[in-house]
Amino acid sequence: MTICCFLYMLSCCFLYIPICQFLYIVSYCLHFEGEYEPGKLIRRKVTTKPDLINQLINVEFDLEWEEDNKRMHEKWSLPLRFFFRYELEHLIERSKFNSYNIFGDYIGGKLNNDSKEFIIICNKD
Numbered sequence: 099m100t101i102c103c104f105l106y107m108l109s110c111c112f113l114y115i116p117i118c119q120f121l122y123i124v125s126y127c128l129h130f131e132g133e134y135e136p137g138k139l140i141r142r143k144v145t146t147k148p149d150l151i152n153q154l155i156n157v158e159f160d161l162e163w164e165e166d167n168k169r170m171h172e173k174w175s176l177p178l179r180f181f182f183r184y185e186l187e188h189l190i191e192r193s194k195f196n197s198y199n200i201f202g203d204y205i206g207g208k209l210n211n212d213s214k215e216f217i218i219i220c221n222k223d
Contacts, residue, residue, distance in 0.1 A: 129142045141162045142159060143162075146158075156178075190220055198218055
C-alpha cells in the first residue's frame with residue numbers, strides 16, 4: 099500500500115514548502131496573471147494571515163477573470179497547515195509505515211532549496 103501526499107490540495111493532506119514571505123501577513127498580492135483562453139485574462143490575488151503557533155497560514159484567494167465582456171470575481175479561503183521536513187520524517191518514523199521517500203518534484207528529483215514541490219511517498223507493506 100502506498101500513500102502519496104502532494105503539494106497543495108492534491109491528495110491526503112496539504113503539504114508545501116513554506117515560502118518565507120507568506121509566513122508574514124501579505125495583503126492582496128498578485129500571485130498569478132495569465133490568459134485562460136486567447137485574449138481572456140485571469141488573475142489570482144492572495145492574502146495570507148499566519149498563525150505561527152499552530153503552524154497554519156490562513157489564505158484567502160481572490161480570482162478575477164473576463165467572461166462575456168464582464169469582469170467576474172470569486173473569493174475563497176482555506177487554512178494551510180505547514181510542515182517542515184524533519185518534523186514529517188519524525189512523524190513518519192513513529193508511524194506504522196515501513197519506508198518513505200521524499201522528493202522535490204514529480205519526477206523524483208531530490209528535495210532541495212530550489213524545489214517547488216514537497217512530495218512524500220510512504221509505504222506500508
